[in-house]
Amino acid sequence: MNSEDKVSMTTDTGCDDVVLDVEGLRMRYGTTDVLREVTFRARHGEVLALLGPNGAGKTTTIEILEGFRMRSAGRVRVLGTDPARGDEAWRARVGVVLQSWRDHGKWRVRELLAHFGRYYVPYATEAVPRPWGADELLAAVGLSAQAGDKVKTLSGGQRRRLDVAIGLVGRPELLFLDEPTAGLDPRARHEFHDLVHGLAAEHLTTILLTTHDLAEADRLADRIMILSGGRIVADGTAADLARRTDATDEVSWTREGRRFTHTTGESTRFVRELFARHGEAIGDLAVRRASLEDTYLALVREPGSGNGLPTPAAAHGERTTEVAR
Structure with missing residues (x-):
């Protein structure tokens, strides 16, 4: 998004910077607890990713925060309001982008955005003018060329951009994105x-x-x-979570015609010592950092393997292996 395509969207933060405040959230269906003691906070300008296997409770959590589902217990505040009691003025501050929807196929793209935008006019403030102008918003999501096209003629990727534009038309202070890039090239x-x-x-x-x-x-x-078994089992940056699980890097190299791999939690130190020991005899050096996928798999049990609590990290002792060539 180019700077000229952007518009001022200053958020009225007030005196409290907390946007999402969730404590002890529980959701029970019959005798089954889908969510158990879910607790977290988020502040203005934060981007949070909620990960977890299917059935972990992600959709239920989001629907409670959006005000579409009533919780069984716990305290929830979204933009300072209990979402179960949120009024239209509160809803105007929240944007939702669902995985997909296929209504309004006969509308033209600009007309559809302008139509939705009119619902937000009564909730404009000096700090947050609403709605976001249709042409500016189309430029922001890369749909200017399709402004006059009917929605039903858009490609899957273009339709996904329109989904995002509809979620943004009210200039939300809080935006929920459900699988936002599905179908995008x-x-x-x-x-x-x-x-x-x-x-x-x-x-x-x-x-x-x-x-x-x-x-x-x-x-x-x-x-x-990371949500697993109805609980938040990890909360932090990717680097924080990697340290928690003792995830290791993999270093590979060749020496004297032989290839080696070494797993270590201190790849920089190991490479320095490797060159100090063997110098120019080292070739084809590569370092594969521990990925979020490695961390995620270490924290989440496979479906059906237990109660969904985090799996103890495997013992990652440093080891060097010669790879057959």
């Missing part, structure tokens, strides 16, 4: 990532996203929360 995905970074950094929009794309979560999120 690599270029569109990259542009969407830029849009998310701009919303958070320049407009202080708080963003909570769910995704199964761990690389995307690593790229977008300031914090990553």
